Amino acid sequence: MAQAKQITPRAKDFSEWYGDVIAQAQLADYSPVRGCMVIRPHGYRIWELMQRALDDMFRATGHRNAYFPLFIPMSFLAKEAEHVEGFAKEVALVTHTRLRATGKEGAGAIAVDPSSALEEPLVVRPTSETIIYAMFAKWIQSYRDLPLLLNQWANVVRWELRTRLFLRTTEFLWQEGHTAHVDEADAEREAKTILAIYRRFAEEWMAMPVITGVKTDSEKFAGALRTYAIEALMQDNKALQAGTSHNLGQNFAKAFGVQYQTAAGGLEYVWNTSWGVSTRLIGGLIMTHSDDNGLVAPPKLAPVQVAIVPIWKSDDERRQVSGVGDQVKTDLEKTGLRVELDVRDSLKPGAKYFEWEALGVPVRLEIGPRDLASGQAVLARRTGGKTPTPLQGIVAAVTAALDEIQAALFAAARERSEKNSIRGATKAQFIEFMKGSGGFAYGGFCGDPSCEAEIKQQTNATIRVLPDPEFRSKEAPRTCMWCGAPSVAEAVWAQAY
Numbered sequence: 001m002a003q004a005k006q007i008t009p010r011a012k013d014f015s016e017w018y019g020d021v022i023a024q025a026q027l028a029d030y031s032p033v034r035g036c037m038v039i040r041p042h043g044y045r046i047w048e049l050m051q052r053a054l055d056d057m058f059r060a061t062g063h064r065n066a067y068f069p070l071f072i073p074m075s076f077l078a079k080e081a082e083h084v085e086g087f088a089k090e091v092a093l094v095t096h097t098r099l100r101a102t103g104k105e106g107a108g109a110i111a112v113d114p115s116s117a118l119e120e121p122l123v124v125r126p127t128s129e130t131i132i133y134a135m136f137a138k139w140i141q142s143y144r145d146l147p148l149l150l151n152q153w154a155n156v157v158r159w160e161l162r163t164r165l166f167l168r169t170t171e172f173l174w175q176e177g178h179t180a181h182v183d184e185a186d187a188e189r190e191a192k193t194i195l196a197i198y199r200r201f202a203e204e205w206m207a208m209p210v211i212t213g214v215k216t217d218s219e220k221f222a223g224a225l226r227t228y229a230i231e232a233l234m235q236d237n238k239a240l241q242a243g244t245s246h247n248l249g250q251n252f253a254k255a256f257g258v259q260y261q262t263a264a265g266g267l268e269y270v271w272n273t274s275w276g277v278s279t280r281l282i283g284g285l286i287m288t289h290s291d292d293n294g295l296v297a298p299p300k301l302a303p304v305q306v307a308i309v310p311i312w313k314s315d316d317e318r319r320q321v322s323g324v325g326d327q328v329k330t331d332l333e334k335t336g337l338r339v340e341l342d343v344r345d346s347l348k349p350g351a352k353y354f355e356w357e358a359l360g361v362p363v364r365l366e367i368g369p370r371d372l373a374s375g376q377a378v379l380a381r382r383t384g385g386k387t388p389t390p391l392q393g394i395v396a397a398v399t400a401a402l403d404e405i406q407a408a409l410f411a412a413a414r415e416r417s418e419k420n421s422i423r424g425a426t427k428a429q430f431i432e433f434m435k436g437s438g439g440f441a442y443g444g445f446c447g448d449p450s451c452e453a454e455i456k457q458q459t460n461a462t463i464r465v466l467p468d469p470e471f472r473s474k475e476a477p478r479t480c481m482w483c484g485a486p487s488v489a490e491a492v493w494a495q496a497y
């Protein structure tokens with residue numbers, strides 16, 4: 001690791017802090033291509049662990065993975081009116097297929113071969129509804145072919161001018177689920193099943209509490225009937241949309257002619273859903289747990305869960321402590337834990353601690369000659385606290401510590417999220433709240449898009465979701481928090497990423 005640069009404290013500049021944590025933990029870097037990021041091995045490992053957990057849940061609910069092309073004929077995007085409007089301003093296009101040598105030197109040595117222009121330009125997928133439903137039209141004939149439950153792990157491109165690593169990049173990695181159903185009820189059930197999976201993943205794996213609910217029409221996915229989302233509050237009190245699940249109705253089925261023969265012999269359009277989470281989740285993980293010393297990774301998703309740092313002065317001691325460290329590593333790995341033994345001669349123990357801390361490793365075991373003499377190691381938690389721990393039974397102690405850390409991170413994040421939520425605020429209090437610390441504001445909403453737009457324009461806060469029943473206030477609000485008209489639903493506002 002390069003010489004450590006001080007991490008900007010969160011209180012000083014949250015955005016600088018975020019960048020410093022990513023740099024220190026070597027999660028990602030800016031690339032020579034503007035707007036695109038390079039995900040480095042430590043960051044990519046987190047993504048792989050996320051993928052595995054989510055993929056298991058998708059598979060357990062009957063979904064199968066497939067892969068569709070990166071390129072989509074431009075005309076496909078035009079088939080669903082709302083959809084094209086939503087994505088038209090951020091697509092990358094392939095218009096030519098060849099370069100030619102110009103005979104010049106340097107940067108001008110090659111140029112686009114004008115004779116290679118494509119008859120129909122290809123869009124680099126911003127999302128794959130169109131190409132997938134074009135295929136569904138071929139594959140679905142009868143009610144017996146339904147439901148069709150597919151998922152794809154892929155990259156997508158949405159042209160961005162501003163870059164924020166993991167949160168907003170032109171190219172990002174994600175999964176997109178696409179399903180077809182016989183009727184609205186089945187599609188709705190699917191959209192909700194996925195929302196529940198996303199919530200479970202956020203809470204049980206990422207230790208990131210979320211609010212679930214439905215988006216308003218102005219915030220829903222372009223082309224969807226209804227969009228459900230999970231929303232989490234980051235440490236700077238901005239909301240992060242962490243996953244969305246859409247009931248697409250029959251919009252795409254009609255645009256792409258996806259019809260099936262019913263049991264009674266009639267012909268019907270299918271109902272579709274689509275849903276996705278992306279590498280943005282890594283940004284959410286960072287901003288939920290990390291501190292001024294760097295990354296804090298929840299144990300279940302930590303690329304390295306335990307770092308063992310032997311301490312020695314003489315060669316004899318080095319042999320001894322390393323030998324025991326190696327044995328402990330083997331024992332821990334037998335239970336499926338991800339462990340590193342740090343026997344580098346080039347670094348002092350203190351420097352090693354600093355490094356493993358910045359990498360977010362939840363548990364560090366320090367083993368020195370004196371520890372060995374008393375048959376113990378020192379168990380240090382990334383979240384604070386050092387405990388002498390007998391080597392006899394160290395596997396159980398480490399496992400218990402990891403479980404406790406996972407649970408404590410979730411509890412702390414939930415407490416922070418609740419502490420930074422207000423309910424039943426007046427308009428004046430709401431304005432004050434959004435100008436000040438910010439957070440989740442629960443209140444009545446009249447349902448009028450122009451009221452929603454005015455709130456956004458004046459406070460920069462948007463409705464994150466109309467929350468599901470378990471998140472709603474005990475007493476339903478009677479009037480709109482902003483305009484005073486009768487409330488049609490409780491809403492949760494926040495400034496968002």
Ligand SMILES: [Zn+2]
Pocket residue numbers: 445446447448451452480481482483484485
């Ligand atoms: Zn209103």
